[in-house]
Amino acid sequence: MSSAPPRYVYLGPEGTFTEAALRQVPGADSGECVPVGSVITALAQVRSGEADFAVVPIENSVEGGVTATLDDIAADDDLQIQREILVPISFVLLGRREMDLAEIHTVSTHTHGWAQVRNWAAAHLPQAEFVPAGSTAGAARGLLEDTTSYDAAVCAPLVAEQTGLPVLASAIEDTAGAVTRFVLVSRPGPVPAPTGSDKTTVVVPLPEDHPGALMDILDQFATRGINLSRIESRPTGAGLGSYFFSIDFEGHVAEERVKAALAALYRLIPGIRFLGSYPRADKMRYTVPAHTRDAAYRAGQEWVTAIIGR
Numbered sequence: 285m286s287s288a289p290p291r292y293v294y295l296g297p298e299g300t301f302t303e304a305a306l307r308q309v310p311g312a313d314s315g316e317c318v319p320v321g322s323v324i325t326a327l328a329q330v331r332s333g334e335a336d337f338a339v340v341p342i343e344n345s346v347e348g349g350v351t352a353t354l355d356d357i358a359a360d361d362d363l364q365i366q367r368e369i370l371v372p373i374s375f376v377l378l379g380r381r382e383m384d385l386a387e388i389h390t391v392s393t394h395t396h397g398w399a400q401v402r403n404w405a406a407a408h409l410p411q412a413e414f415v416p417a418g419s420t421a422g423a424a425r426g427l428l429e430d431t432t433s434y435d436a437a438v439c440a441p442l443v444a445e446q447t448g449l450p451v452l453a454s455a456i457e458d459t460a461g462a463v464t465r466f467v468l469v470s471r472p473g474p475v476p477a478p479t480g481s482d483k484t485t486v487v488v489p490l491p492e493d494h495p496g497a498l499m500d501i502l503d504q505f506a507t508r509g510i511n512l513s514r515i516e517s518r519p520t521g522a523g524l525g526s527y528f529f530s531i532d533f534e535g536h537v538a539e540e541r542v543k544a545a546l547a548a549l550y551r552l553i554p555g556i557r558f559l560g561s562y563p564r565a566d567k568m569r570y571t572v573p574a575h576t577r578d579a580a581y582r583a584g585q586e587w588v589t590a591i592i593g594r
């Protein structure tokens with residue numbers, strides 16, 4: 285019996301940074317890879333079962349969290365992060381034709397792209413207005429259409445080769461070495477096995493009637509030797525003062541200190557959501573204090589069990 289290949293959706297069109305992330309996912313080349321117009325569409329197709337996986341940007345080393353992704357994946361329990369992918373980001377300026385920078389009055393790109401070149405643009409294109417686009421590659425491909433009104437686009441160097449559009453400036457990013465972090469998202473299922481270099485993502489609603497709630501949340505991680513790698517507060521949309529925290533930390537849900545921290549957080553804030561444990565893309569090993577390693581937890585449990593069994 286043959287089953288259909290898995291379907292991957294990603295922010296297209298061809299040449300986006302999200303596509304570069306998808307190309308790094310093992311097995312994606314034998315799946316069906318379908319470009320869609322937005323992060324929201326990609327995640328909706330996974331929720332509805334139209335797609336098996338979505339690749340979406342979640343965090344940039346310069347610009348911070350991708351709020352469309354953070355808010356959408358936090359909205360319900362229907363999605364799970366399976367893996368993270370890191371993509372180095374460098375930008376070029378493509379023109380509709382060869383032209384001087386002084387001739388450019390309008391530039392289009394994704395808002396995250398613009399946020400990473402705005403100082404360069406202020407210095408080299410002070411006269412130019414920003415026209416937001418759904419993606420970097422989409423903005424560039426728009427230059428091939430007669431009906432497009434803007435003059436230039438900011439995108440990945442690869443798009444110049446794909447489209448033949450002229451490169452007017454290269455390496456225009458304000459911060460060299462920027463990296464965007466993407467996640468591969470599926471419907472909830474088995475958690476990938478621990479590798480010893482893992483991350484976990486949770487969403488914790490901020491209780492409104494709990495003074496010191498953030499301190500109590502952080503305490504659950506600190507006392508168990510768990511290092512956070514990202515924490516962001518986002519409005520729930522329910523009204524001013526209603527927030528949730530989106531948190532990434534080092535460790536896997538199968539590890540004792542992580543189980544203990546999550547169980548304690550659940551007791552404090554039952555609305556907590558688990559969004560996944562998955563291998564770190566950089567495979568970096570982290571140091572766990574000796575007293576919070578699995579062996580220490582087991583020794584502690586055995587000691588208490590022995591007392592009860594006397």
Ligand SMILES: O=C(O)C(=O)Cc1ccccc1
Nearest residue numbers: 300301302394396397419420
């Ligand atoms: O528009 C793209 O190419 C994307 O994949 C989104 C994005 C934009 C800018 C930096 C990283 C990701």
